[in-house]
Amino acid sequence: MQAKCPRLPVPLRPLLACLLGTLPWPSLAGEVPDPLALAQLDGFALGVEAAGKFSGVVLVANGDTVLFEKAYGLRDENGDAPLQASDRLNFASAGKMFTSVAVLQQVAAGKLGLDSPVGQVLKDYPNRAFADGVTVRQLLTHSAGAGDIEELFGATHSAERARLRTLADMIALHGGRAPEFTPGTQQKYGNYGYIVLGRMVEVLSGQDFESYIRQHVLAPAGMTRTGFVDCSDPAPDLAAGYAEVDGKRVRNCATLPARGFAAGGEVGTARDLLRFVQALNAGKLLPPALLAEATRTQREFMGLGFFATGYGEGVPERDFRWGHGGSADGICTDVRHYPRTGETVVVLSNKDAPACYAVSNLLHAQWKGP
Numbered sequence: 001m002q003a004k005c006p007r008l009p010v011p012l013r014p015l016l017a018c019l020l021g022t023l024p025w026p027s028l029a030g031e032v033p034d035p036l037a038l039a040q041l042d043g044f045a046l047g048v049e050a051a052g053k054f055s056g057v058v059l060v061a062n063g064d065t066v067l068f069e070k071a072y073g074l075r076d077e078n079g080d081a082p083l084q085a086s087d088r089l090n091f092a093s094a095g096k097m098f099t100s101v102a103v104l105q106q107v108a109a110g111k112l113g114l115d116s117p118v119g120q121v122l123k124d125y126p127n128r129a130f131a132d133g134v135t136v137r138q139l140l141t142h143s144a145g146a147g148d149i150e151e152l153f154g155a156t157h158s159a160e161r162a163r164l165r166t167l168a169d170m171i172a173l174h175g176g177r178a179p180e181f182t183p184g185t186q187q188k189y190g191n192y193g194y195i196v197l198g199r200m201v202e203v204l205s206g207q208d209f210e211s212y213i214r215q216h217v218l219a220p221a222g223m224t225r226t227g228f229v230d231c232s233d234p235a236p237d238l239a240a241g242y243a244e245v246d247g248k249r250v251r252n253c254a255t256l257p258a259r260g261f262a263a264g265g266e267v268g269t270a271r272d273l274l275r276f277v278q279a280l281n282a283g284k285l286l287p288p289a290l291l292a293e294a295t296r297t298q299r300e301f302m303g304l305g306f307f308a309t310g311y312g313e314g315v316p317e318r319d320f321r322w323g324h325g326g327s328a329d330g331i332c333t334d335v336r337h338y339p340r341t342g343e344t345v346v347v348l349s350n351k352d353a354p355a356c357y358a359v360s361n362l363l364h365a366q367w368k369g370p
Contacts, residue, residue: 033060033343033363038068044362048355049073056239056332056349057085058359059270063342064278069270073351076240077249088225088267089239089348092326094333095264097276098217099194100140100305101285102201102209104294105216108287111204112136114304121200126175134183136200139193140304143186145179146193152257153328155245167199167209167262187300191263198262209262221279226268228260238267239350241330252330264326270346277323277337277344295322295339325357332356 033041038060048054055073059066071083106112112121118139119131130146138144149170151160164170174192181188198209205212210228218226229238231253241252260266279285286294294304301309308322323335332349334356345363349356 033067037363041068041359041362042070045070045072045359048359053351054349054355054359055083055351056089056347056356056359057083057087057270059085059274059344059346060363061274061344066271066274075350077242078240083239083350084237086225086269086271087237087239088229088235088269089350090241090328090331090333091226091260091264091266091268091273091348092328092331092333093191093264094273094324094326094335095260095266096194096262096305096326097324097335098213098266099198099201099262100294101217101280102212103136103140103197104286104290104304106201106204107136108290112200114140118196118200121203122171122196125171127178129178130175134179134196136197137298137304138183139197141187141299141302142189142193143299143302144183144193145181145186145188146190146196147174147177147180147188148190149174149192149195149263152191153255155243155255158254161257164257167195167202170195171199187302194263195261201262210260213266217276217285220284221272222275223268223272226266226272229267230259231256232258241328241350243329252328255329256331270348273335273346273348274344277335281337327353327356334360336360 041058041060045054045058049072055077057071058068060068069085071085071087073083075081075083075087103112107114114137115135117132118134119125119128122131125131134144134146139146151157151164151173164173170192201212202209207215214227217223229235231251242249243252243255245254257265280291283291295306295308296303297308298304301307303322306322307324309320319338320340321336321338323337325334327333330350330352332347332351332353332355334345334347336345337343345360347356347360
């Protein structure tokens with residue numbers, strides 16, 4: 001007999017715990033999820049949507065075959081238009097994968113080494129300890145002590161954020177800082193290191209970051225509906241996210257950078273993120289050996305710009321996955337690729353975390369051992 005979940009409205013975490021506990025866990029042991037597993041996924045997403053905690057797009061594919069694709073909730077919580085599976089949503093930090101690919105393309109071209117210091121490219125980088133002591137690999141794995149750039153986020157930083165228009169502007173603001181810890185000795189996730197990486201790509205390529213990503217990442221992958229879009233763009237297919245500011249619900253444009261940059265924030269579709277995964281696996285963006293290195297666990301949960309997790313004692317090979325997630329006000333994103341099964345799961349949401357992660361977790365089997 002199933003336990004009864006609490007009636008709505010309830011806090012999100014107890015609801016998720018109850019829903020997850022009352023659903024049998026589908027297994028990924030086979031090569032593809034079966035129809036029952038996908039029906040359970042749909043039911044779970046509908047339940048979290050009904051709780052007012054999830055709206056977004058869920059996509060499940062095996063190789064090039066899309067097995068499940070559905071939109072939930074509203075395009076804008078202050079409107080009545082339903083979200084469509086073809087709508088564009090903010091990728092948040094999942095966009096760091098694009099920066100990683102751009103950097104690794106410089107490595108593949110022989111312009112840069114993974115263990116090259118920042119100062120090899122950014123010769124006028126203000127802090128010499130950072131320039132000489134921090135490497136590309138450390139920036140990609142969040143082990144450089146690069147810190148964050150808090151001026152880009154929050155309603156109280158709107159004036160500062162408006163002045164930070166380029167990656168060079170951002171480095172001018174924080175480039176004088178020394179590393180927070182001895183590079184390579186710890187791991188601390190942050191955004192500033194990817195700004196440095198993006199600026200390195202600009203210097204090496206002679207292109208601004210947006211142009212480089214469009215030409216060398218999005219175009220080869222066939223990602224025609226992904227790009228850098230102003231948050232206030234009135235395009236009808238652009239999902240709106242919201243934030244709480246002074247007790248009021250306002251568009252998250254009030255708390256986030258106006259458009260995507262090297263630390264994330266591009267907008268696009270779930271299908272385009274699937275195309276990105278497919279292009280990587282087809283060798284269209286990186287040489288296969290370099291992709292294998294990038295998606296190998298380098299340190300804790302990180303590959304080279306990709307989350308790469310799952311291997312370990314008692315964990316089967318089929319559970320290993322790479323990808324990236326991200327969240328901010330009114331944004332939650334999760335992209336996972338399982339190399340062993342060929343499966344890709346993409347969840348994009350215009351609601352706050354953590355509901356999108358619970359949706360993608362539903363298709364990840366709990367390992368119970370032999």
